[in-house]
Amino acid sequence: MRRIILNVAVSIDGFIEGPAGEIDWCFIDQDYGMSAFFERIDTVLYGRKSYELMLAMGEKPNPAHKHYVFSQTLKTVSEGFTLKNGAAVDEVTQIKKTAGRDIWLFGGARFAGAMIQAGLVDSLLLSVHPVVLGAGKPLFEGVEQRSEFVLKDVKSYDTGLVQLFYDLKPVS
Template sequence: MRKIILNVAISLDGLIEGPNGEFDWCFTDNDYGMTDFLESIDAVLYGRKSYEVLMKMGPNPFANKQTFVVSKTLSGHADYTLLNGDVIEKVKEIRSSEGKNIWLFGGAELMTSLIEAQLVDELMLAVHPIILGKGKALFDELPGRLMTKLIASKTYPSGLVSTHYSINY
């Protein structure tokens, strides 16, 4: 079975975006393991807001991956498979299909729903050495504790710490 892996940049204070939705604080000076990660996946799962933000930046940098967008308001498009209705069941079907792992790109609401349904297998958090103070918290909406087990971690000269956890439901 494929794994669903949340891979996201996060600040020291647990935020995934600044107060105006910005993520200009994310380091881009190094690969930080992304090439290896991208080789391990063949699909990307987005919430509508995350997908729209990424598309405003230019062409889809992950166009060579199967793209799924969860939305109640978007209509279908040639560039992605739209998931609406019973999203949890549809994600279960995708997860049980043949293929490599699936990148849960975001956002926080989709991540919360999938964790509540016990569909997220691993967390890969790129912890940036910055405190944003205000913004959107990654785990703000979780209903309770989530136990994890460290798989790996790597510290970079920039101060970024890449962490990789499995989730123990």
């Protein structure tokens, strides 16, 4: 079965956005392994807010990947995206069962929290930036049960960014 990877930038104090939704603290000065990551995946999953943020930044979907937007409120999405209005956990479970490469859970916090809660996230790739935001959007929202992960690798960069690679700990 395909693996779902939550790959996200996070501050030292656990926020993925600043208080006003800002992400200007995220390093974009080098690749940080993203080219290799894009080769590993063929599908990207977005919650509504992350999809809207991506569009506002002028980003376009990579035509080499399938792009799914999960929303109960949107009626349409831009070209290159597929809208999923059903129960997100059921929809993601079905996508995970299809043939293909790994799946990038792009975000956001509520959507990622729901996928963690449902046990659908197999791996975390946390790019920890050397900044304390003090407030903002937390990495996860709505997680009410414990999920344990095993550290698989650590990469550090001269900018101070540290990437932590975790896999979901198998249930004993």
